[in-house]
Amino acid sequence: MAASLIPPNLKSYKYYAPASAGTVTGSDLVIAATAFVDDSGASITAFNTSFANLTLFINGQPQENGVSAVTSSDLTITDGATLDPGDPIVLNLVYNF
Numbered sequence: 001m002a003a004s005l006i007p008p009n010l011k012s013y014k015y016y017a018p019a020s021a022g023t024v025t026g027s028d029l030v031i032a033a034t035a036f037v038d039d040s041g042a043s044i045t046a047f048n049t050s051f052a053n054l055t056l057f058i059n060g061q062p063q064e065n066g067v068s069a070v071t072s073s074d075l076t077i078t079d080g081a082t083l084d085p086g087d088p089i090v091l092n093l094v095y096n097f
Helices: none
Strands: 010-018 023-025 028-032 053-058 068-070 074-077 088-096
Touching: 053 068, 053 074, 068 088, 074 088
Parallel strands: none
Antiparallel strands: 010 088, 023 028, 028 074, 053 088, 068 074
């Protein structure tokens, strides 16, 4: 019997915001979901938290796992208070469907 590939049922959504859209809380940067736009430039109201995987990019650089937390209302970047306000933040959320 030949092996066959089972394709994953995944869909990816990217959201964009500048670091300046966030609020510094201690050493962390908290950016509200409503500060992000999607690929079409439309504002979003909340994050769907049933994602299978997330990748955070800061200034084009992928970040290590564990440096961020996502809730339906915001993205928290640990130690993000040191970011330049102009740094672009890209959140890529991958969902099973």
